[in-house]
Amino acid sequence: MQETIGTLIIIIGVVFVAIGVIGIYRFDNFYARALVSSKVDTVGYLTLMIGVMIKNGFSFFSLKVFVILVITMIINPLITHSMVRSAHISGYKIGKE
Numbered sequence: 001m002q003e004t005i006g007t008l009i010i011i012i013g014v015v016f017v018a019i020g021v022i023g024i025y026r027f028d029n030f031y032a033r034a035l036v037s038s039k040v041d042t043v044g045y046l047t048l049m050i051g052v053m054i055k056n057g058f059s060f061f062s063l064k065v066f067v068i069l070v071i072t073m074i075i076n077p078l079i080t081h082s083m084v085r086s087a088h089i090s091g092y093k094i095g096k097e
Contacts, residue, residue, distance in 0.1 A: 006055025013047030020044060029094050031084060038080035045072060 020040025027033050049069050053062040 002057065003055055006051045006053075009051030009054060010048055013044050013051055016040070016047060017044035030087060030092060031094060034080060034084045038077065042073065042076045
């Protein structure tokens with residue numbers, strides 16, 4: 001049962017990432033694409049890693065994956081914010097180029 005639930009959560013994460021990639025191509029400006037890619041990256045990665053943790057059981061491996069997950073949840077939004085902020089400060093215009 002645990003393996004089935006883990007596999008199902010991993011499949012949900014892969015579907016989320018696939019839909020997110022399509023969403024990245026649908027938007028036409030840098031800022032919208034950065035927002036979508038940040039959400040897809042963070043939530044998709046979170047879902048995939050939770051599925052891996054459930055599938056492998058709760059052990060020392062799961063603890064290490066959880067620590068990496070927490071670090072990723074803190075760092076991913078900060079990286080996206082600094083990237084978009086530097087584009088805004090440098091004068092990157094919104095719209096099609």
